[in-house]
Amino acid sequence: MSAALKSRASKKALTTKTREFEWRDQDYKFLAKLLHEKTGIVLNENKKEMMYGRLVRRLRLLNIKSFGEYCTFLQGPSGGEELDFTLNSITTNTTSFFREMHHFDYLRDTILPPIGNHINQNPQHNFRIWSAGCSSGQEPYSIAMVMKNILGSAARNCKILATDLDSNMLQHGKAGRFDMEICKETIPRSYLASYTKKVREAGKEMIEIRDDIKKLITFKQLNLLHDWPMTGKFDVIFCRNVMIYFDQETQNMLAHRYAQYLKPNGILFIGHSESLLKATDIYKCEGKTIYKVVS
Numbered sequence: 001m002s003a004a005l006k007s008r009a010s011k012k013a014l015t016t017k018t019r020e021f022e023w024r025d026q027d028y029k030f031l032a033k034l035l036h037e038k039t040g041i042v043l044n045e046n047k048k049e050m051m052y053g054r055l056v057r058r059l060r061l062l063n064i065k066s067f068g069e070y071c072t073f074l075q076g077p078s079g080g081e082e083l084d085f086t087l088n089s090i091t092t093n094t095t096s097f098f099r100e101m102h103h104f105d106y107l108r109d110t111i112l113p114p115i116g117n118h119i120n121q122n123p124q125h126n127f128r129i130w131s132a133g134c135s136s137g138q139e140p141y142s143i144a145m146v147m148k149n150i151l152g153s154a155a156r157n158c159k160i161l162a163t164d165l166d167s168n169m170l171q172h173g174k175a176g177r178f179d180m181e182i183c184k185e186t187i188p189r190s191y192l193a194s195y196t197k198k199v200r201e202a203g204k205e206m207i208e209i210r211d212d213i214k215k216l217i218t219f220k221q222l223n224l225l226h227d228w229p230m231t232g233k234f235d236v237i238f239c240r241n242v243m244i245y246f247d248q249e250t251q252n253m254l255a256h257r258y259a260q261y262l263k264p265n266g267i268l269f270i271g272h273s274e275s276l277l278k279a280t281d282i283y284k285c286e287g288k289t290i291y292k293v294v295s
């Protein structure tokens with residue numbers, strides 16, 4: 001289900017007076033605990049309606065009669081396979097192109113110009129960015145467009161790893177097709193002209209990201225709570241509007257883990273309502289929600 005559909009489904013559930021499915025406190029507690037254990041996401045009591053709205057279609061599809069039955073199903077022999085669907089339905093995937101524009105300005109004006117010079121002098125030099133919690137791809141595609149614009153042919157030495165837990169979002173990201181109207185509002189006009197093309201899908205006008213931009217990105221499923229199989233360090237990590245959903249302990253753990261995956265002087269971008277208060281010994285603030293790892 002797309003992020004927009006998920007949100008519409010939640011709103012519909014909120015306005016529905018008589019529930020289609022029985023929804024007990026114990027079912028909500030079970031699902032919230034499962035989500036926390038598997039993803040680090042913390043949901044409090046006021047998210048009960050949201051969770052109902054996001055899972056209701058799944059119950060209909062499986063022809064399951066109550067949330068109690070769904071919880072039992074999750075604990076049974078097919079529970080492992082079903083878990084992926086549960087997590088995909090519950091995660092919040094809100095994103096947009098060039099969200100928090102000042103990060104892309106910093107990338108364009110401060111990070112990329114010296115990298116371009118460096119690559120021209122050292123053709124073997126590799127530049128690596130990780131978009132951690134990339135949702136449906138708007139974040140890594142925004143990074144790639146700025147990179148291509150500033151570095152030109154030197155962008156061939158650059159790689160963006162885009163990871164998320166939600167396999168539906170990754171599929172969407174890989175396809176690189178987005179709603180035309182939204183793109184017109186969020187992607188700068190010159191980038192739209194250079195890095196996207198118009199396509200039609202089910203009678204609707206869409207834009208598709210051009211192949212030279214797509215090629216810069218590798219989409220992979222990765223749960224931030226599990227092992228990180230990447231070898232080599234990153235110059236820049238974007239982890240924006242992801243840690244906000246986690247408890248303080250998980251946020252601290254991730255901030256320290258990111259530091260180990262950054263090259264000396266590497267940069268970590270976080271979301272507008274996130275902070276690295278408990279990791280001030282390892283990061284130096286370089287601007288609003290922009291942090292440099294202390295080597």
Ligand SMILES: C[S@@+](CC[C@H](N)C(=O)[O-])C[C@H]1O[C@@H](n2cnc3c(N)ncnc32)[C@H](O)[C@@H]1O
Nearest residue numbers: 039091093094095133135165166223224240241
């Ligand atoms: C609100 S979106 C943020 C997207 C993008 N970074 C932005 O700022 O626009 C949060 C994303 O984090 C992902 N996420 C949540 N928990 C995760 C976990 N444990 N491991 C990996 N991704 C996770 C969700 O699937 C979702 O796509």
